[in-house]
Amino acid sequence: MPHWVIVVDHDRGEGESLAPVARFDGTREEARRRLYETACTHRFSTSLRERRREVFRQDDDAYYVEIRGALGTYRLRYCLAERVWSSEEPPPVPRSTSAGLPDPGEPAPRYWSAPDQ
Structure with missing residues (x-):
C-alpha cells in the first residue's frame, strides 16, 4: 500500500517553512x-485564535488556506506527497494461501515442521 505524507508550507517571516503534518498508508483516494x-x-499554531478559514483547491494534491486570526492573516499550502523510494527496505511479506497455510511453492517455515523433525 502506498505511503503518504501531508506537508504544510507557510511563511514565517524569515522565509518559507515546510513541516510534515501526517504520515500514513492508504489509497490515493483515502x-x-x-x-x-x-x-x-x-x-x-496552538496560540492562533482563528476567526475565519478559507480553503481553495489548487489541484487534486494541494490546497491553499487563508486563516484570519486576531493578530493577522496566515497563508498556508497543504500538499500531499507519495513516497516513491526509500533507502529502508520494507520487511518481506510472507506468502500464504487463503487458508493461512504456507504457499506450496515456498519452503515451509520451521514452525510448520512436524515436531519429530
Missing part, C-alpha cells in the same frame, strides 16, 4: 480525502 480534512481542520 490520501486525498485526508488532505482535504487536514486543510479544513489542522491547527498549525
Whole structure:
C-alpha cells in the first residue's frame, strides 16, 4: 500500500517553512480525502485564535488556506506527497494461501515442521 505524507508550507517571516503534518498508508483516494480534512481542520499554531478559514483547491494534491486570526492573516499550502523510494527496505511479506497455510511453492517455515523433525 502506498505511503503518504501531508506537508504544510507557510511563511514565517524569515522565509518559507515546510513541516510534515501526517504520515500514513492508504489509497490515493483515502490520501486525498485526508488532505482535504487536514486543510479544513489542522491547527498549525496552538496560540492562533482563528476567526475565519478559507480553503481553495489548487489541484487534486494541494490546497491553499487563508486563516484570519486576531493578530493577522496566515497563508498556508497543504500538499500531499507519495513516497516513491526509500533507502529502508520494507520487511518481506510472507506468502500464504487463503487458508493461512504456507504457499506450496515456498519452503515451509520451521514452525510448520512436524515436531519429530
